[in-house]
Amino acid sequence: xxxxxxxxxxxxxxxxxxxxxxxxxxxxxxxxxxxxxxxxxxxxxxxxxxxxxxxxxxxxxxxxxxxxxxxxxxxxxxxxxxxxxxxxxxxxxxxxxxxxxxxxxxxxxxxxxxxxxxxxxxxxxxxxxxxxxxxxxxxxxxxxxxxxxxxxxxxxxxxxxxxxxxxxxxxxxxxxxxxxxxxxxxxxxxxxxxxxxxxxxxxxxxxxxxxxxxxxxxxxxxxxxxxxxxxxxxxxxxxxxxxxxxxxxxxxxxxxxxxxxxxxxxxxxxxxxxxxxxxxxxxxxxxxxxxxxxxxxxxxxxxxxxxxxxxxxxxxxxxxxxxxxxxxxxxxxxxxxxxxxxxxxxxxxxxxxxxxxxxxxxxxxxxxxxxxxxxxxxxxxxxxxxxxxxxxxxxxxxxxxxxxxxxxxxxxxxxxxxxxxxxxxxxxxxxxxxxxxxxxxxxxxxx
Numbered sequence: 135x136x137x138x139x140x141x142x143x144x145x146x147x148x149x150x151x152x153x154x155x156x157x158x159x160x161x162x163x164x165x166x167x168x169x170x171x172x173x174x175x176x177x178x179x180x181x182x183x184x185x186x187x188x189x190x191x192x193x194x195x196x197x198x199x200x201x202x203x204x205x206x207x208x209x210x211x212x213x214x215x216x217x218x219x220x221x222x223x224x225x226x227x228x229x230x231x232x233x234x235x236x237x238x239x240x241x242x243x244x245x246x247x248x249x250x251x252x253x254x255x256x257x258x259x260x261x262x263x264x265x266x267x268x269x270x271x272x273x274x275x276x277x278x279x280x281x282x283x284x285x286x287x288x289x290x291x292x293x294x295x296x297x298x299x300x301x302x303x304x305x306x307x308x309x310x311x312x313x314x315x316x317x318x319x320x321x322x323x324x325x326x327x328x329x330x331x332x333x334x335x336x337x338x339x340x341x342x343x344x345x346x347x348x349x350x351x352x353x354x355x356x357x358x359x360x361x362x363x364x365x366x367x368x369x370x371x372x373x374x375x376x377x378x379x380x381x382x383x384x385x386x387x388x389x390x391x392x393x394x395x396x397x398x399x400x401x402x403x404x405x406x407x408x409x410x411x412x413x414x415x416x417x418x419x420x421x422x423x424x425x426x427x428x429x430x431x432x433x434x435x436x437x438x439x440x441x442x443x444x445x446x447x448x449x450x451x452x453x454x455x456x457x458x459x460x461x462x463x464x465x466x467x468x469x470x471x472x473x474x475x476x477x478x479x480x481x482x483x484x485x486x487x488x489x490x491x492x493x494x495x496x497x498x499x500x501x502x503x504x505x506x507x508x509x510x511x512x513x514x515x516x517x518x519x520x521x522x523x524x525x526x527x528x529x530x531x532x533x534x535x536x537x538x539x540x541x542x543x544x545x546x547x548x549x550x551x552x553x554x555x556x557x558x559x560x561x562x563x564x565x566x567x568x569x570x571x572x573x574x575x576x577x578x579x580x581x
Contacts, residue, residue: 142166153545156186163195172202177513177547184548190216194226201229204370207405207449208347209233211557217246224254228262235266237408238375238424244268296367296396299360306350306357307484307508308477312468316341316358319466320443324362324398340432340444340463342406344451345470346554348509351447352404354470358445359400366400367393371408374424383427390431390442397441406446407453425455432463449554451570452561459570469573472507472551475500481508482540485515490534499540505549514540514547 145162152158159182166175179196182189193212200209210233216226227250234243244266250257303313319341323330343351352368359366367389374385393399403409409428430436432444446464448454458464473481478500486494503511518539526532559578562571575581 154185156182156189156192159185160189160191160195163192163199167195167199167202170202172199175199176203177517180548180550181546190223194223194229197226197229201233205347206233206236206371206408207453208554210237211450211554215557222249222253224250224257227253228257228259231266232262235262237371240266296365296392296399297356297359298363299356299366301353301357302361303357305360305484306354307480307482308473309350309354309470312343312354312470315466315468316354320358320400320445321362324364324441340446341466341468342451342454342458342464343445343447343468343470344449346472346507346551346558347449348507348550349470349472350508351470352402353508355400355402355445355447358443359402362398362400364398364400364443365393365396367402369401369403371405374409380423382424386424386427386431390439391437393442394437394439398443399441400443400445403444403446405448406458407448407450425457429457429463432458452565467570469577471573471577472505472549473511475504478503478506478511481511482515485512486535489519490532492534492536494535494540495537498537502541502544503549505551506547507549507551510547510550514543517546518543 142162142165145158145165149155149158149162159178163175163178163182166172166178176196176199179192179199182192183196186192193216197209197212197216200206200212209229213226213230213233216223217230227246231243231247231250234240234246247259247262247266247268306313323335343354345351356366356368358364369389373389375382389401393401409424432439434440444464447470451467459467475497479496482494482496482499503514506514515535518535521543522533522535522539555574555578558571558574559580562574562578563580566572566575572581
């Protein structure tokens with residue numbers, strides 16, 4: 135079927151008439167994914183899983199949608215669960231290989247790629263095999279570590295663009311306790327330097343934000359910089375990791391050096407577990423060197439980090455090397471849960487700014503959306519807007535959004551945080567060293 139807008143519209147209308155038709159819903163999602171529309175595909179896959187939680191195609195498809203959006207941690211949570219099965223689906227093994235390559239774990243990526251091809255030869259991907267360093271004519275396949283053509287683009291000098299955010303905490307719905315922690319660690323030291331100097335407290339330090347995807351960790355980091363009129367550098371793995379040994383470490387130093395020259399500066403590392411995975415899980419040395427460089431930069435041994443404010447976010451804190459949690463590094467570890475009732479109401483008001491609305495009962499909508507992330511709320515609003523646009527195109531008269539429009543969209547957009555909490559619960563119960571995950575247990579009312 136054509137992937138034109140008309141075709142998608144036809145599929146959506148067919149689904150509206152038959153909402154429990156899982157094969158049809160999966161067909162729409164796969165078509166969206168093939169058309170490079172992963173955000174929309176993600177939403178459709180979520181809707182399929184809400185109706186059929188054990189549907190393998192939906193799980194794998196959701197992971198592929200995450201992969202296309204570079205949501206590596208979210209994709210790994212799903213794929214790692216799939217490959218643990220007794221008979222792991224070959225496409226899951228192949229996607230796992232791609233994710234491992236993206237995070238720098240080359241040897242494990244090679245092993246998963248070989249397992250996928252052995253189980254299903256039709257999955258052979260010559261380009262991926264080349265990037266993995268698997269030679270077709272070698273007596274023995276080998277990973278040419280250090281000359282690997284990795285899936286990221288070398289960043290040259292390792293210096294990311296410095297932004298000047300125009301948003302502040304007023305633009306972040308809820309999260310009052312988190313905002314206060316950030317004020318104490320980052321904002322107050324800049325506003326009252328004499329008090330911190332009196333106690334010998336340096337201006338700087340690190341905060342690690344963790345929690346389910348879509349709950350505003352990146353938005354909060356950017357708002358922190360805007361709150362104090364500081365520079366903001368958002369760092370992903372593509373700004374750090376390079377295919378040549380030693381370049382990744384130089385890139386990382388260049389990033390910190392740029393932040394030090396432009397202080398005060400908020401340095402934000404997204405999906406930090408991709409850069410700081412547990413060294414005990416690594417089988418090659420290149421990744422360990424990057425982590426050691428990262429730790430040295432955080433410590434500020436050779437160069438002062440005074441005025442460099444470091445935030446990092448991860449959906450999988452259990453994959454992070456414990457050394458990052460030592461004092462002076464990420465010594466504040468803050469859980470970012472889905473927004474509570476008051477926060478959801480605030481988020482909805484912010485999302486509706488600038489849109490034509492009638493009298494919306496935000497409190498009522500917030501009550502109906504327990505467990506929804508900020509991204510879920512945005513997805514719900516986007517769906518309601520699409521419905522209004524569809525009607526306006528037919529009548530030529532735009533109508534404002536109402537409470538009924540938002541609550542009506544709830545049937546199409548389900549909370550996405552349940553998958554994350556299913557994984558987090560196991561870590562919080564069985565691997566909760568020093569109570570680091572107590573906040574998860576409190577949120578789940580298990581403590």
